[in-house]
Amino acid sequence: MSTLTVTAPPRRTPWRLRQSSVIPGFGLTLGFTLTYFSLIILVPLIFLVLRATGQGPGVFWAAATDPRVLGALRVSFLTALFAAVVNVIFGTLIAWVLVRYRFPGRRLLDAMVDLPFALPTAVAGVALTAIYAPNGFVGALLTPFGIRIAYTPTGIIIAMIFIGLPFVVRTIQPILEEVSREVEEVSATLGANRFQTITRVVLPSLTPAILTGFALAFARAVGEYGSVIFIAGNIPFVSEIAPLLIVIRLEEFNYTGAAVIATVMLLISFALLFAINLIQAWSRARYGYGN
Amino acid sequence: MEVRVSNVRKEFDGFAALKDVSLDIRSGELIALLGPSGSGKTTLLRLIAGLELPSQGKIFFGDMDASEKTVQERNIGFVFQHYALFRHMTILENISFGLKVRPRATRPPAGEIRRRAMELLDLVQLSGLEKRYPNQLSGGQRQRVALARALAIEPGVLLLDEPFGALDAQVRRELRRWLREMHDRTGHTTVFVTHDQEEALELSDRLCVMSQGAIEQVGTPDEVYDHPASPFVFGFIGESSELPVTVEKGELLLAGRPIGLAAPEARPGPARMYFRPHDVDLVEGDATLAGVVHTSRRVGGTRRVEVDLGPANHKVEIDLPFDHPAGERSQLTFRPRRWQLFPSA
Numbered sequence: 001m002s003t004l005t006v007t008a009p010p011r012r013t014p015w016r017l018r019q020s021s022v023i024p025g026f027g028l029t030l031g032f033t034l035t036y037f038s039l040i041i042l043v044p045l046i047f048l049v050l051r052a053t054g055q056g057p058g059v060f061w062a063a064a065t066d067p068r069v070l071g072a073l074r075v076s077f078l079t080a081l082f083a084a085v086v087n088v089i090f091g092t093l094i095a096w097v098l099v100r101y102r103f104p105g106r107r108l109l110d111a112m113v114d115l116p117f118a119l120p121t122a123v124a125g126v127a128l129t130a131i132y133a134p135n136g137f138v139g140a141l142l143t144p145f146g147i148r149i150a151y152t153p154t155g156i157i158i159a160m161i162f163i164g165l166p167f168v169v170r171t172i173q174p175i176l177e178e179v180s181r182e183v184e185e186v187s188a189t190l191g192a193n194r195f196q197t198i199t200r201v202v203l204p205s206l207t208p209a210i211l212t213g214f215a216l217a218f219a220r221a222v223g224e225y226g227s228v229i230f231i232a233g234n235i236p237f238v239s240e241i242a243p244l245l246i247v248i249r250l251e252e253f254n255y256t257g258a259a260v261i262a263t264v265m266l267l268i269s270f271a272l273l274f275a276i277n278l279i280q281a282w283s284r285a286r287y288g289y290g291n
Numbered sequence: 292m293e294v295r296v297s298n299v300r301k302e303f304d305g306f307a308a309l310k311d312v313s314l315d316i317r318s319g320e321l322i323a324l325l326g327p328s329g330s331g332k333t334t335l336l337r338l339i340a341g342l343e344l345p346s347q348g349k350i351f352f353g354d355m356d357a358s359e360k361t362v363q364e365r366n367i368g369f370v371f372q373h374y375a376l377f378r379h380m381t382i383l384e385n386i387s388f389g390l391k392v393r394p395r396a397t398r399p400p401a402g403e404i405r406r407r408a409m410e411l412l413d414l415v416q417l418s419g420l421e422k423r424y425p426n427q428l429s430g431g432q433r434q435r436v437a438l439a440r441a442l443a444i445e446p447g448v449l450l451l452d453e454p455f456g457a458l459d460a461q462v463r464r465e466l467r468r469w470l471r472e473m474h475d476r477t478g479h480t481t482v483f484v485t486h487d488q489e490e491a492l493e494l495s496d497r498l499c500v501m502s503q504g505a506i507e508q509v510g511t512p513d514e515v516y517d518h519p520a521s522p523f524v525f526g527f528i529g530e531s532s533e534l535p536v537t538v539e540k541g542e543l544l545l546a547g548r549p550i551g552l553a554a555p556e557a558r559p560g561p562a563r564m565y566f567r568p569h570d571v572d573l574v575e576g577d578a579t580l581a582g583v584v585h586t587s588r589r590v591g592g593t594r595r596v597e598v599d600l601g602p603a604n605h606k607v608e609i610d611l612p613f614d615h616p617a618g619e620r621s622q623l624t625f626r627p628r629r630w631q632l633f634p635s636a
Contacts, residue, residue, distance in 0.1 A: 182375035185342050186437075188362040189369040190389035190444055200392070204379040286379075286424060 045266065052259035063260040071237040072245040073264060079153055079241070080221035083160035087217045088210055091168025092203075098169070099176045113169045116162055121226030128159055129231045151233025156241065159227040164217030171216060175209035208283050215276040222269055292353050292447035292480050293318045294339060299348030301334055308334045310504045311348070316448075321474050321481045323491035326501035327527070332484045333452055335501070339482065340450050341365045352447060368441030368479075372453040374433040376425040382436050383408050383421035389444035411439040414473070431462040438470075442477070451483035455490065467494055488528050492516060500524050522633045525565045532607035534580075534600070535635070536564045543632075545600070551578030551626055561635040566627035568595060569610040579624040580607075584617055598623055 053060050063069065098110050116124065132139045132149040139150060149155050179202065187197040203210075225243040232239040242265055249258035294316040301309040309331045316322055324332040337343045339350060341362040349358045357365055377385050386408040390399060399407070412418055415435040425433055434454060441449060454470070455463040471494055474481055485491050491498045492512045500507045500515060500523075508520040519525035526533070537544045541555040543564065551574075582598035585606060589595075593610040596617060600607060609625060617623060 180373070180375060182371045182373065183377065185362075186369060186371060186375040186440075187377075187388070187392075189340060189342070189365075189367055190392065190440065191363050191366070192388070192392040193363060196392045200388075201377055205377070207379070283379075 048259055048266070049263050052256065052263040055256055059256065060260055060263075063257050064264050068236050068240075069242075069245060069261055069264075072240050072242040072261070073268070075153060075156070075238070075240060076222055076242040076265070077268065079156045080160055080218050080224075083157045083164055083221045084214050084218035086157070086161050087164045087168045088214045091165055091213060091217070092172055092206065092210060094165075095169045095172040095176055099173055113166050115166075116164075117166050121163060121224065122230070124162055125159060125227035125230030128155070128162060128227065132158065132231065150231050151235070151239065153232075153239050155231035155233070156228050156239060159231050160221035160224055163224055163227055164221050167216035167220060168210075168213035171213040172206060172209045175206060179205050208280050211276050211280050211283075215273050219269060219273060222265065293351075294448055294480065294482070295351040296335070296339065297349045297351065299335075299338060299345045299350065301331075301338060301343065302346045308504055309338070309345075312504075312506055314499060314506060314509065316480060316482060317497075318480055319478050320496040321471070321483070321494065323495035323498040324482060324484045324501060325486070325488060325491040325498050325527075327486060329503070330501040331504040332486075332501050334504075336450050336452055336482060336484050339448065340367050340369050342369070366444065366447050368438075368444065368446035368449040370434070370437045370441050370449075370451045370454050372456045374425070374430075374437045374457075376433055376436060376440075378425050380424075381421065382412070382417065382423050382425070382428070385425065385436055386411055386440045386443050388440060408439075408443060411443055414442075415439045416469075429462075430458050431466055434458065434466065435469075438473075442479070446479065449479045449481040451481065453484055453486070455487075456485075463490075470494065492528070500527060502527070519565075519631065522563060522565065525631065525633075530568050530608065531565050532568060532609070534564045534605055534607060535561065536632075537561050538632070545580065545605075549578045550580050551576065552630070554632060557632055558634075562632045563635055564627070564630050564632055566630040568608045569593070570627055570629040571609045571625045572628050573611075573623065573625050575624060579626050581622065581624045582607075584621045584623060587617065589613060596623070598625075 052063075094113065098106060098113075129136070129150055131137045132155060134140065134143045134148065134150065136150070139148075142149065149158060183201060183205070184197055187201045188194075192200065223243065225241075225247075228241055229244050232241060232244075234240050234244055242261055246258045246261050249255075249261065296312060296314040296316075299309055299312050300307065312331070312335060314335075324335060326332045334343065338345055339357075341357070341360060341364075345358065349356055351357060352365065377388065380388065383405070387404045390404045390407065393399075398404075409418075409421065412421055415438060417432060417435055417439070420428065420432070425436065428436065434457075438451075438454075455466055458466065467490060483494070492515075495512065497509060497511055498515055499509045502523050508515055508524045510518075515524060516528055519528060522533070525531050534545060536550075537547075538554055538557045538559050538561075540559075541553055541557070542549050543552040543554055544550065580598075580600060582600040585597040585599045587594060587596045590610075592613060594613045594615060594617075595608055595610055597606055597608050599605075609623075611617060
């Protein structure tokens, strides 16, 4: 009879789905989240993929590798990437100006940043086309130099920059506010000149926010339709974007073809966004942002 | 290095944060700028650093007019209350930053930078943590990294803005003692800002008491504590009690009654008497301060009682031995042992 064991072996707490916590409503909110998520995002996407692959991998592959589809995908992703890069550079600059300086009209400028969010994108497209068309306000200035913007991929990029800008500004702004002035001041006292302070201190600490802004602007640009089709000219292989090709396929009653393009776009976008998220998680863990 | 602040005035949007301030800081001393919030102490520190520019007046480092120099050129070490460490850099990278950003001509070779950073890490007793990131350290450790980072550039002056303000009481005490030792070892001219009078008294060679954008008194802790130059300093440094008295024929009267204190040199008429709660003697007799104990609290090794001095309802605090039998409503008669008169406001 040696039931009187004094030192119990260290017991591991069994893993449980639910940690007891004082924050209420875990079951309810998680349940709601999953249901909502399924209804709004997951189910439609599953049906999309089913539709695309319903006629077998052969059909899917043939539709996905159609030269015109590949061309449209290339145009879409390359222009979106380019636009996102431009947006990150100038969006960071704008966020910087809005956060760090006080000047008359700052609030107005701040409010105007959101306009691309609110404007119907077709309106933006029409307006941009009017300006950048060869006989337009800006287009007429560039035509003598042989530069064309409307009806070329450059036009697509400009439309995408327009609609993506607020995403970058609005993600970087709050983080920049959090990066204290003191960090910049201390850098100056240590002898760093302004350029060194920006490149070695400010920008690296903004990296996570810049990545988020990039991801959002990029995702928005890839999915953009309304503003782009007005300015793009929509020449297959040159300035025809994938979302437009999807609409064309639909008008041809080629629903499978449309679903295939959509699925391929979905996969590429998801892979890119997921990669960006991983980089962010890694940098957060390292630098301890958000805690 | 000597620092001379000469008739400096600083205005923010028409509000004068500093009004014509002059201060000589001696080479190698540890001086505290002490004052309540809004007294201008941090503004003065930032002006010395070059993070702000004076509206009027000049600041000299030795014989050099520093007012013309930028922050970068002043070669100062600045430590902020909330550390302001670079979160995306390791501790080692933080400490070496000031050396790495130097122009190629004056930048030490990489190996030398590393060696010096490791030495400083050792000096602030954080060896072995060089690969960590700031968010993996405690507050006290972060502040020591901030100090090592400031020392790395071999600053002419070390400026600390409430360096212990964000730390808890025990860490603060430890770091205080440690900073004093560091200073004695390295001998940097050091200016630190604090609103904690105890910290200023314990740590500094001299302290500079400020109030409302002006300097009230500069002196050693003993001078300032024992001979406050103004009622403000008396009230701000250490505990104090105040009584409105009248000087008559070289004697002090409270509400018309003599209290047994002679002031032969004082100008006749109303005055304010200041004394410290622990500077009193319990005495018997008529010519004393007599009152009734209002409240009684145990403070460390003593008992602090609030005494109600009758007629005009004056209340003063005095310290009694903790085992003194006086409780609430007990009668007490006492007399300040040391006191100081200031003219009535």
